[in-house]
Amino acid sequence: MKSILIRGGQLIDPSTGTDSNRDLLLRDGRVAAVDLPGQLDALAQIENATRIDASGAIVAPGLIDIHVHLREPGQGYKETIASGTRAAAAGGFTSVCAMPNTSPVNDSPDTTRWMLSPERQPAVRVFPIAAATLGSLGETLTDYAALHEAGAVAVSDDGKPIFSDAMMQQCLLAAAAVGLPVIQHAEDTRLTQNASMHAGALAFRLGLKGMPAEAESRIVERDIALLANIPNGHLHVAHLSTASALEAVRRAKRSGLHVTCEVTPHHFALTEEAVGDYNTHAKMSPPLRSESDRAALIEGLLDGTVDAIATDHAPHAIHEKEQEFERAPNGILGLETALGISLLVLHRQHGMALSRVLALLSTQPARLLKLEHRGSLEVSSFADVAIFSKEEQWKFRVNESKSKSRNSPFDGWILPGRILLTISEGHIAHEALPLAGNA
């Protein structure tokens, strides 16, 4: 029996609506008790629990990122499951959902199981998302039942869209049959050939071909129309970036469809202006959009249209990003800055309650992908905990990142919400300062 007592913290658990001073006892990888300050001391002493002093800090459910690229199998020079999950732990995340655009593509139960093997040495829990079609080529469905059985929590061809109407319909039907969501990377690639940033006056000035907002909203609208005829279907829109696509999701929700969406911290913190002098760390797909799109995303986060914050953590090696802008690959790191950026923009600048920010980063994404007993600190939940200091400012230094890659536009940013300790299923996965001592 192994126990941890977290004392003196402000416990915020969006799943129960708790926001008050509570002590937390973890035992054997689960939450054993939540009680008033000091009430668990005696029990902890009997159990010889490790004591963690969380006074002045926030104690929250471990964060959950439903959209990361861990690059294994096949691209270990960018990231490994071990390095990516260490970055996750450093950012307060205890569960990450890994997209299938690896090499080979995760389109088989074997690859899914390989990713889940303890040999990958994950620092936090990994949930694979399997390819929706073989090789993510958009031609043949993968075996959803077998993938689900092997541990996949959703299907997606992320990195590219499930393009044809007929194929998307088949995916939604097959996924509904086994109770999995289809996660769509909404991009009409006919409108984005050779494009490398948002289509607008700035792209024109920089001489770069732009990706229009319609490239995203058209696919979202098409998918919603398909979903309307599929009972029990669940469509989840990945990294939604435009006002028009958000409006389509809002309407679909009102009409009762099971459509959900996620937004990344970079899309609600930055705009196309971040491209500046061709900064490849501001290049991703979908691209950073206009200020009015950014404002709409924040509105959607505040009014509940957006279901989750996800990072789209996408590591790339230095030499890949040190290229001509149009040639550099899409994507940036996100795991270590997500909480800080979310607190800065949503809590500080737009007054979102702390518990709402944490719900978007833990409770809600857990429900979306049915990650049971996660995103909550209720008794018997997994002992996934993030402890952070809300007020203390810290500077993100990308050279100190736990990721193998260095492609972040947030290098040098001063952020609130310094992660002090991350506990994954009762194990300390990240410790900024030595907080733990024996009772």
Next chain:
Amino acid sequence: MPPLRRSRLLAKRRVALLFYESSTRTRTSFELAAKSLGADTVLVSALSSSIEKGESLKDTGITLRSLGAECIILRHPNSGAPYLLARSTGLPILNAGDGTHEHPTQALLDLRTILFRLSARNRLSDAIAPLNSGVLRGVRIAIVGDILHSRVARSNALLLPRLGAQVIFCGPKELLPDNAAGIGPGVSVERTLEHALANADVVMMLRIQRERLAGLQLDLEDYTARYQLNPERLARHAPDVLVMHPGPMIRGLEITSEVADGPNSAIMDQVQHGTAIRMALLSRALQSRLANTSKEKQKRS
């Protein structure tokens, strides 16, 4: 043309020309400019170098620096490539055209051409020297054709309004997006060539870049009918307009020979002004570098 007079201003200085795209005017002009200041030049082109073998722009730049290059003149098919080369090498980089982004030396030589020709006609409100922000006040410059893919159009639209000029972009929607006027102050969009001409003191015709037309719905015959600069249009709408073209021209398409070789044309002036502009830029780039290096040496000793 008088024989090339060699100055010793940049004697023994090493300048590399790094060309990832073909070029006649710009490359020759830069090379002659460097040589006429006494500098040694070396040309590296994408074919016949390790670039063909996949060497990155960063590594190519570092290699040239190690070989003693003190300044690199870069032409590259990707927009923004000069920023990458400057960050990678720390050397002064002269942009000889990057993708569909900018061609700043072309804009400067265009400016010099406009200043010379308009001042000869007493069309400028102020004397040329010293250059001030109002020297082109009231001057209207139409840039006609494939604005979308033109780095010349962008550089001119960013430069000329800073001296008071108004720039009128003119072309069909396929080659001139509505948001092009958002490039900066003093720039507007006009779809009809006749309207643009009637309002212009200067007209710059751009080449239709056939290689970039793939995928665009553009009928060349229709384009020629609507946007070609020919003697009839010139006589009717802008008999006094100064005609410019950055080259290469496709005679019979965007411009006819009568206009290109006629009395309104400043096209050969443009080429000649190019060498002077590039000499000035090279001496500025290399001399400031020399000054910085000697300052650093002084600090160290």
